[in-house]
Amino acid sequence: MSASQSFSSPLPTRDGIAPSYIWIPEGQWPTLIAFLVSHFPVVAEAIWLSRMEKKEVVDQAGNVLNERSVVKRGMCIFYYREIEHETPIPFEARVLHQDEHIIVVDKPHFLPVTPGGRFLRETLLVRLKKQTGLAHLTPIHRLDRETAGVMLFSHQPLSRGAYQSLFQQRVVRKIYHAVAPSLSHLVFPLVHRSRMEEGARFLVMQESAGAPNSETHIELIKDYGRLSLYRLSPLTGKKHQLRLHMASLGAPILNDGFYPNVLPCKGDDFSAPLQLLAKSISFIDPITGEMRQFRSEQELAVPDFGSCSNIV
Structure with missing residues (x-):
C-alpha cells in the first residue's frame, strides 16, 4: 500500500510516486528477504535485492535494511513499488481549477485515479503529483478507470476533511452523461432504486x-x-452504481465490459471507451461558502450521429 499523507514516511515522494509500506504481521521469518519473498510471491527476489542495493528499503526510523535484516511483528517496512513494462496511456487530464485547497481535473477515459494492479506511473494521482509538485494530493471521491470527467483532489491536509464530509453527507450534486440503448417503453424522468x-x-x-x-x-x-x-444523477455513491442501474433497466452503457455480462479483458485496447462521463459537479464550498460548479469539457459521441455537444 502507498503511504497516506497522515502517515509519516521516512522516504520522500519520488517522481510523483509515494513510497509503499507494509506492517510485519504475526509470524516467524529468519530474515527480511524471507518475509518479502513469502509475502509478495509475484515479486522476484532479485527485484527486492536490487531495491535494497539502492538503499530503498527502510524501516519506520529510516534505517536502511538489507536481505539479512531481522524482522519482527509490528515493524513497518517502506519501499518504492515498481512496475516493469507499464503500458503508456495516451490521454491527458486537463486541470479545470486550482486554489489553495483543491484541484479539479477533467479525467480522460482509461486513466486510473490511483496506483493499483498493473498501473503506477500511468495514473492520474501520480501524474498530477509530478506535474504540480504537491506531495499531499489526495482524491476526494471515486471515479472508475473507464469513466471520464470531473474529479476533485485535495492538496491541503488541514481542510481535506471539510471537503470529504460533503460527499459523506451527500450534499454534492453530480451529473453524468451516458450513451445507452433507447428505452422507448419507459417514461422519463424516472428514479431507479435497488439494493446493491x-x-x-x-x-x-x-x-x-x-x-x-x-x-x-x-x-x-x-x-x-x-x-x-x-x-444520470446518483443520490448515492455505490461502486458501479450507474453502470448496474442502466443495465438492470435493459440499457447497458455503451462499451461496458462488466454489465450486464463480464466480457474478456481488452487489455490495452483504447478503441472503445465506456460511454460514461462525469459531466459536472456542484457544491457549496465548506471554506468560502461559495456555490461551486465544475463542468467537464469533454463530450460523448453517439455512433452514427456525431458528438453530443452543448448539452447541459
Missing part, C-alpha cells in the same frame, strides 16, 4: 432483494433511435 451488493464475481456488483441502498435519477436528453443520450 458485491457479486459472486470479483469486482462486479449485483442487485438483490431487500431494502434499497442505492438511488439514481435518470433523464432522457435525446433519443437518437437505437441509442439515446441520458443524464
